[in-house]
Amino acid sequence: MSIMENSETKSFFQSTTAKMMMVGLLTFVLLIPLLFVQNLIQERSERKKEMVNEVAELWGKxxxxxxxxxxxxxxxxxxxxxxxxxxxxxxxxxxxxxxxxxxxxxxxxxxxxxxxxxxxxxxxxxxxxxxxxxxxxxxxxxxxxxxxxxxxxxxxxxxxxxxxxxxxxxxxxxxxxxxxxxxxxxxxxxxxxxxxxxxxxxxxxxxxxxxxxxxxxxxxxxxxxxxxxxxxxxxxxxxxxxxxxxxxxxxxxxxxxxxxxxxxxxxxxxxxxxxxxxxxxxxxxxxxxxxxxxxxxxxxxxxxxTVDEYQQNERVSKYGFLVIGLTFLIFFLIQSISKINIHIFQYSMVGIALIMFYTLLISITEHSSFTLAYAIAGTSVVAMITLYSISILKNRKFPLFIGTALSVLYTFIFVIIQMEDYALLVGSIGLFLILGAVMYFSRKIDWSKS
Structure with missing residues (x-):
């Protein structure tokens, strides 16, 4: 009886359902460092406001x-x-x-x-x-x-x-x-x-x-x-x-x-x-x-x-949950389709790399333009995750897909934050297309074995 219970416990934690729950929990845990990043952006923005008031006092209000x-x-x-x-x-x-x-x-x-x-x-x-x-x-x-x-x-x-x-x-x-x-x-x-x-x-x-x-x-x-x-x-x-x-x-x-x-x-x-x-x-x-x-x-x-660098950084950080969630979803679908086992630690490393994008973005923005900072931070993070994926997935086809998907996602977010009048419309259409793509690629997965 004890051997049967151990077998059932082992099979549950190795099941797709258990992995999905752990990845979902990790996604919410990563919201904590993302919140710290948003607080950092607000702090730097407040420092700039103090400087603006100081300059205005000297130059003219x-x-x-x-x-x-x-x-x-x-x-x-x-x-x-x-x-x-x-x-x-x-x-x-x-x-x-x-x-x-x-x-x-x-x-x-x-x-x-x-x-x-x-x-x-x-x-x-x-x-x-x-x-x-x-x-x-x-x-x-x-x-x-x-x-x-x-x-x-x-x-x-x-x-x-x-x-x-x-x-x-x-x-x-x-x-x-x-x-x-x-x-x-x-x-x-x-x-x-x-x-x-x-x-x-x-x-x-x-x-x-x-x-x-x-x-x-x-x-x-x-x-x-x-x-x-x-x-x-x-x-x-x-x-x-x-x-x-x-x-x-x-x-x-x-x-x-x-x-x-x-x-x-x-x-x-x-x-x-x-x-x-x-x-x-x-x-x-x-x-x-x-x-x-x-x-x-x-x-x-x-x-x-119209939008200063800190406002742009803040708007980008609000899409952090979306970026982490979609990236984990891509890895999870690849794992389910290819039957390659991805450890929760490896998910964590990918998530931390995604958080690092925002700290890179704000620090580089303070010394250059927002567009250049976004390009450097985005390219660095996409390259890091793509190279790390090669060692995880043991091939080049899936990592290439992951790198392409992340590049498209970061480009999509950059386009949205540059817009004012059509940001909501374009964002809604983009999310609708992403949902359609997920439904398409997951249609042949046999969830009954989960």
């Missing part, structure tokens, strides 16, 4: 431009009560208080040329930044102070100034002056509230004495160092913005759509323009005492890298 705004002081008579402590009598006294009225331009035009700069290197990480040459012009006309309840005699037109709100004063790389009709005005930084904006203001001037044909025309230029994005607030009754750049992968975002008829994006860069009217937004052209927060109306362009 996102550019947001809000202005120019005409600022005019005015006085008004304010009543306040004084109570006599002894008698309790209340007397009303008056005092003059100074506030400021803010007026937006009738027309605001901007033409910007954004040049991609050489990558700034921090260790093994690179970060791409830009320089923006921005030209502004437009005019103010007939500020509507009556809407604010201010009378003409209370306006101090001789103490007018022009205000800009923007980000990253330290990234401005040109002298900032404005030509107002025939007068040149210089901007100086002002104390501002705690916000993302810094305030620049010109020296005071006499608004009415500078008017020409009842208009206050202005033009000025700014050169910025920046990274990531450029945004504007459409404060003109008519706001026109034109941006040209050599950047290949822009993203046009914000509250207003760009002009589709003139928008161009190609390998040489992009051209885009906006025209926004006062009826397209819900704020007025004049404000009393406080410049409003209009961040909800921002529009502009984000200069992005």
């Amino acid at each position: 996102d550019i947001v431009f809000y202005g120019p705004i005409l600022k005019v002081p005015y006085t008004f008579e304010e009543n306040y009560n004084i109570t006599d402590v002894k008698t309790g009598a209340v007397t009303i006294q008056k005092k003059n208080t100074t506030k400021y009225a803010y007026f937006f331009p009738n027309e605001l035009n901007n033409n910007s040329n954004v040049r991609k700069n050489e990558a700034l290197k921090r260790g093994i990480f690179n970060h791409v930044v830009f320089t923006a040459d921005m030209k502004f012009n437009g005019y103010f006309s007939e500020p509507n102070y009556t809407k604010l309840g201010i009378s003409e005699e209370n306006m101090h037109w001789d103490k007018a100034s022009i205000v800009l709100k923007t980000t990253n004063l330290k990234s401005i790389k040109s002298e900032l002056k404005m030509k107002v009709n025939q007068e040149n005005l210089l901007f100086e930084p002002q104390n501002s509230e705690k916000s993302k904006y810094s305030i620049l203001a010109t020296n005071t001037f006499d608004y009415k004495s500078l008017l020409v044909n009842n208009k206050l025309n202005f033009n000025f230029d700014i050169t910025y160092n920046g990274s990531n994005s450029i945004d504007f607030v459409p404060i003109g009754k008519v706001t026109k913005v034109v941006i040209d750049s050599d950047w290949k992968s822009p993203s046009f975002d914000g509250s207003f759509a760009a002009n589709d008829t003139s928008k161009v994006v190609n390998d040489n860069g992009f051209h885009v323009d906006w025209k926004i009217l006062d009826i397209n937004r819900t704020f007025t052209q004049q404000y009393d005492d406080v410049i409003p927060d209009l961040d909800d109306y921002l529009f502009g362009v984000k200069l992005i890298e």
Whole structure:
């Protein structure tokens, strides 16, 4: 009876069912080092983000431009009560208080040329930044102070100034002056509230004495160092913005759509323009005492890298389970068809080689392009597994098939991760074809002997 039990135990562990269970268990066990690889990719990605923030602090961050705004002081008579402590009598006294009225331009035009700069290197990480040459012009006309309840005699037109709100004063790389009709005005930084904006203001001037044909025309230029994005607030009754750049992968975002008829994006860069009217937004052209927060109306362009090397590595690693599972399936089918015995240790060696592909990929990517790194890592792993298969399978026909199948699989994954719009469609079709191939090659296996 004992001899019969030993025979049954031995036959079960040598059966196809037992081998299938062990290979399946090994596949799930290999998910643990694959998870460590994905954590490594995330860690390296976080280190790059830290470097990007460091470079942005030194070079220049996102550019947001809000202005120019005409600022005019005015006085008004304010009543306040004084109570006599002894008698309790209340007397009303008056005092003059100074506030400021803010007026937006009738027309605001901007033409910007954004040049991609050489990558700034921090260790093994690179970060791409830009320089923006921005030209502004437009005019103010007939500020509507009556809407604010201010009378003409209370306006101090001789103490007018022009205000800009923007980000990253330290990234401005040109002298900032404005030509107002025939007068040149210089901007100086002002104390501002705690916000993302810094305030620049010109020296005071006499608004009415500078008017020409009842208009206050202005033009000025700014050169910025920046990274990531450029945004504007459409404060003109008519706001026109034109941006040209050599950047290949822009993203046009914000509250207003760009002009589709003139928008161009190609390998040489992009051209885009906006025209926004006062009826397209819900704020007025004049404000009393406080410049409003209009961040909800921002529009502009984000200069992005569509998929950086760490995103590509992460996307490749998500196919790790598929690669390990299909590779083991190929070995298992060969084992079942050819009756060649493959030990679970040999499966383990193949699985570890497949995991090594991802560590090779990320380490080589950090010193070269993703495409080159993928080619080197893929070729190395396919060659290693193919040569190892020759010693396992004792012939060249099956190892050649394994090498070809792995090459096709890695090529298929590379094509998928390069796609954005059709990745799901192509991936689904590919998996359907793989399933069909497995069903075809396994159709003649006699599973009844398992």
